[in-house]
Amino acid sequence: MPWFNTKRTITVDADVLVIGGGFGGCGATYEAGHWGRDMKVVVVEKANIERSGAVAQGLYAINCYMGMHWGENQPEDHVRYARNDLMGLVREDLGYDIARHVDATVHKFDEWGLPMMRDPETGRYQREGKWQIMIHGESYKPIIAEAAQKSADETYNRIMVTHLLTDRKNPNRVAGAVGFSVRSGDFYVFRAKAVIVAAGGASHIFRPRAIGEGMGRTWYAPWSSASAYGLPLPIGAKMTQMENRIVLARFKDGYGPVGAYFLHLKTYTKNAYDEEYESKWYDDLKGMVGDYIDREPVPTCLRNHAMIQEMKVGRGPIYMETREAFQDPHKEQVGWENFLGMTIGQAVVWASQNIDPKERMSELTTSEPYVMGSHATCSGAWTSGPDDYAPADYRWGYNRMMTVEGLFAAGDACGGTAHKFSSGSFTEGRIAGKAAVNYIKDLGETPQIDNAEIERLKAVVYRPLETYQVGRNEIVAGTVSPSYISPLQGLQRLEKIMDEYCGGIATQYMTNAPMLDRGLELLEMLREDLDHIGAEDLHQLQRTWELHHRVWTSESVTHHTKFREETRWPGYYYRGDHPKLDDDDWHVFTLGRHNPDSGDWEMEKAPVHHLVDD
Amino acid sequence: MPTFVYMTRCDGCGECVDICPSDIMHIDKTYRRAYNIEPNMCWECYSCVKMCPQHAIDVRGYADFAPLGHSVRVRREPEKGTISWKIKFRDGREKDFVSPIRTTPWGSIEEPEDFPAPTEEEFKSQDLWHEPAALKIDALPTLAGKEKA
Numbered sequence: 001m002p003w004f005n006t007k008r009t010i011t012v013d014a015d016v017l018v019i020g021g022g023f024g025g026c027g028a029t030y031e032a033g034h035w036g037r038d039m040k041v042v043v044v045e046k047a048n049i050e051r052s053g054a055v056a057q058g059l060y061a062i063n064c065y066m067g068m069h070w071g072e073n074q075p076e077d078h079v080r081y082a083r084n085d086l087m088g089l090v091r092e093d094l095g096y097d098i099a100r101h102v103d104a105t106v107h108k109f110d111e112w113g114l115p116m117m118r119d120p121e122t123g124r125y126q127r128e129g130k131w132q133i134m135i136h137g138e139s140y141k142p143i144i145a146e147a148a149q150k151s152a153d154e155t156y157n158r159i160m161v162t163h164l165l166t167d168r169k170n171p172n173r174v175a176g177a178v179g180f181s182v183r184s185g186d187f188y189v190f191r192a193k194a195v196i197v198a199a200g201g202a203s204h205i206f207r208p209r210a211i212g213e214g215m216g217r218t219w220y221a222p223w224s225s226a227s228a229y230g231l232p233l234p235i236g237a238k239m240t241q242m243e244n245r246i247v248l249a250r251f252k253d254g255y256g257p258v259g260a261y262f263l264h265l266k267t268y269t270k271n272a273y274d275e276e277y278e279s280k281w282y283d284d285l286k287g288m289v290g291d292y293i294d295r296e297p298v299p300t301c302l303r304n305h306a307m308i309q310e311m312k313v314g315r316g317p318i319y320m321e322t323r324e325a326f327q328d329p330h331k332e333q334v335g336w337e338n339f340l341g342m343t344i345g346q347a348v349v350w351a352s353q354n355i356d357p358k359e360r361m362s363e364l365t366t367s368e369p370y371v372m373g374s375h376a377t378c379s380g381a382w383t384s385g386p387d388d389y390a391p392a393d394y395r396w397g398y399n400r401m402m403t404v405e406g407l408f409a410a411g412d413a414c415g416g417t418a419h420k421f422s423s424g425s426f427t428e429g430r431i432a433g434k435a436a437v438n439y440i441k442d443l444g445e446t447p448q449i450d451n452a453e454i455e456r457l458k459a460v461v462y463r464p465l466e467t468y469q470v471g472r473n474e475i476v477a478g479t480v481s482p483s484y485i486s487p488l489q490g491l492q493r494l495e496k497i498m499d500e501y502c503g504g505i506a507t508q509y510m511t512n513a514p515m516l517d518r519g520l521e522l523l524e525m526l527r528e529d530l531d532h533i534g535a536e537d538l539h540q541l542q543r544t545w546e547l548h549h550r551v552w553t554s555e556s557v558t559h560h561t562k563f564r565e566e567t568r569w570p571g572y573y574y575r576g577d578h579p580k581l582d583d584d585d586w587h588v589f590t591l592g593r594h595n596p597d598s599g600d601w602e603m604e605k606a607p608v609h610h611l612v613d614d
Numbered sequence: 615m616p617t618f619v620y621m622t623r624c625d626g627c628g629e630c631v632d633i634c635p636s637d638i639m640h641i642d643k644t645y646r647r648a649y650n651i652e653p654n655m656c657w658e659c660y661s662c663v664k665m666c667p668q669h670a671i672d673v674r675g676y677a678d679f680a681p682l683g684h685s686v687r688v689r690r691e692p693e694k695g696t697i698s699w700k701i702k703f704r705d706g707r708e709k710d711f712v713s714p715i716r717t718t719p720w721g722s723i724e725e726p727e728d729f730p731a732p733t734e735e736e737f738k739s740q741d742l743w744h745e746p747a748a749l750k751i752d753a754l755p756t757l758a759g760k761e762k763a
């Protein structure tokens with residue numbers, strides 16, 4: 001018998017349940033605690049809220065700040081910027097909403113004790129670029145977690161949430177969530193009136209470049225397990241722009257950030273033969289995307305395209321020229337602290353390979369694709385917009401409510417709103433937190449949960465432990481069984497399918513309809529095999545459910561990629577059968593949903609409303 | 615391997631187990647000391663390294679691409695509000711950095727109860743908590759009435 005408890009069920013009643021205590025979740029908890037003073041606000045986190053999520057190791061910049069009170073930028077400017085970078089397609093109502101609130105969030109961070117860098121001449125926050133401000137953010141996560149916990153009635157750490165629960169009478173209404181304690185093994189049932197999903201984005205959907213010991217050094221954290229999509233998809237929530245995966249141009253192997261290098265340190269890239277190369281790909285890009293190549297700043301995906309093509313034709317490696325900038329001791333310090341503050345692994349790579357950027361250049365590369373919604377990309381849930389100005393077809397309920405009643409999204413979970421980053425994700429959480437409280441205030445009957453459903457889920461959640469015990473007795477030793485596969489074996493199968501069929505690094509980001517169809521066929525078989533995962537212990541049980549969420553997300557990504565018959569974001573991925581951007585047919589959002597009754601994936605288009613002029 | 619634990623320094627306190635976002639620092643049942651059970655799911659985030667009271671955890675860069683002989687050591691001192699780094703290259707060169715981590719005392723952030731309760735009107739407005747004051751401008755901007763023609 002395993003030493004942990006899988007028999008006990010612990011039931012927690014909440015008004016607002018926040019799933020995921022990262023930036024979106026901490027914002028949601030913080031805000032809901034204020035508006036819902038007589039309500040019970042509970043946050044549940046699979047790790048430890050003090051160091052969980054994408055910001056576990058800290059950040060060196062806040063990438064979304066307007067500076068409205070100094071007249072630096074207006075929310076309209078940010079909408080134009082994000083729209084341009086995403087090749088025309090963002091939810092302008094949602095993006096504007098974040099931009100108008102984000103300064104207040106950042107001012108609170110400052111007040112709470114986050115060390116902000118200041119321009120010695122103006123006294124304003126030190127700008128790294130037009131939108132970024134520089135911070136000493138080693139403790140960024142513990143600080144915002146402290147604020148969230150001051151607002152929360154209860155915080156549950158080390159609970160892996162596996163499924164959302166729906167109302168017995170109305171299957172399109174959320175009623176809570178279930179999961180298990182990765183420490184005690186207890187089964188947790190959270191009954192809630194409103195649920196905010198803020199469970200972060202997805203790494204390890206596509207095969208990473210390092211596949212040995214270094215497979216965990218992905219750009220997005222290895223614990224970004226796609227739960228933000230894997231939880232709402234099974235109950236029928238609509239997603240948007242799931243094809244819009246992101247590829248990052250970063251320092252090779254460590255994935256150290258380049259933002260401060262380009263913007264603040266003024267370093268630049270070149271090919272192996274000391275040549276500037278971006279301009280060489282101008283005509284090529286013009287043929288694919290037309291006028292979008294003439295926009296300022298050049299969209300992130302198009303810059304990737306130039307780098308990828310330059311390497312393809314044999315003029316790599318691509319280098320970051322750091323030698324001039326690093327002669328300045330201040331810039332040298334910023335360059336190193338940038339890594340130590342948010343991607344320590346890059347400092348480890350440079351130390352190990354004797355790379356002193358003062359003396360030699362460093363290689364850049366493009367990463368495998370990630371699925372998330374807060375960076376230069378906008379995959380996520382299709383949500384209702386703000387009450388005061390969202391167009392009628394973007395508004396069916398409370399702000400940030402998904403197409404499932406009472407279910408809200410923030411941060412990477414929320415689609416259509418690129419370039420929100422840490423501060424914008426926290427802000428979006430705050431918006432969702434207030435909206436969820438308003439939803440509960442107006443709510444009539446409390447949602448009811450079917451006990452039989454809970455018992456069914458409980459059996460499903462723990463089955464991998466049994467599968468392992470039974471199957472393990474069949475074989476002498478080792479990892480090869482005819483009856484089960486390990487969660488890691490399942491993950492590696494997933495990564496290979498996505499890499500080879502859905503536009504990963506194996507095909508230099510290329511795919512087409514026949515490849516996507518084949519990918520879907522293999523994903524279907526993987527989904528069936530998920531019923532045969534064997535988990536040795538609670539840690540592997542967590543890995544098993546992370547894999548489930550990744551597979552759901554991958555299916556969604558693949559259906560969306562197939563639906564959009566154009567190449568909208570060259571440099572992120574290419575449709576070989578539709579190699580050009582096609583504004584006539586595809587200046588639209590893609591919406592996708594898994595119908596829980598029929599099991600079919602339903603795809604449709606939704607209009608892009610431009611609310612801000614050029 | 616990412617992180618590893620020095621046998622003679624670890625006392626099995628479990629702080630690293632408690633903090634690791636990847637749930638991969640576990641206590642070995644025989645030695646009653648911590649180790650990394652799944653190095654290929656380690657992000658080298660240093661959360662455990664910063665937390666260990668015995669400074670028993672160190673990082674050896676991923677074998678796939680990091681040659682041996684380097685080290686990146688850290689000392690985080692929450693009471694002093696600083697973090698200090700020592701980087702040692704494979705060829706022995708060293709670099710040191712110190713940064714602030716917080717400007718206020720730990721635990722000093724206020725609770726909702728320290729502020730007035732929201733009014734019915736505030737519930738209906740678009741303002742979030744502390745707005746418009748925290749925006750440092752007169753009023754929250756809106757697109758209402760400004761829709762593009």
Ligand SMILES: Cc1cc2nc3c(=O)[nH]c(=O)nc-3n(C[C@H](O)[C@H](O)[C@H](O)COP(=O)(O)OP(=O)(O)OC[C@H]3O[C@@H](n4cnc5c(N)ncnc54)[C@H](O)[C@@H]3O)c2cc1C
Pocket residue numbers: 019020021022023024025044045046047052053054055059060061062063064159160161162198199200201219220221223224225227228257342343374375410411412413420421422423425
């Ligand atoms: C290397 C790197 C550099 C970055 N640089 C910057 C920068 O310079 N400036 C900037 O502003 N932003 C930056 N970002 C972006 C920023 O980190 C994200 O935009 C932000 O963290 C997204 O917030 P989120 O709440 O959606 O996800 P996260 O912050 O990742 O939070 C998700 C949370 O959900 C939890 N969770 C997941 N699944 C479950 C489950 N099933 N059950 C329970 N809990 C679960 C996770 O443990 C995690 O705590 C960077 C990110 C990375 C990785």
Ligand code: SF4
Pocket residue numbers: 619623624625626627628629630631647648665666667668669670671
């Ligand atoms: S925190 Fe340090 S001393 Fe405590 S168990 Fe982990 S390695 Fe050992």
Ligand code: SF4
Pocket residue numbers: 616617633634635636637638639650655656657658659660661662663
């Ligand atoms: S470095 Fe981070 S991911 Fe690796 S073991 Fe330590 S806490 Fe976990």
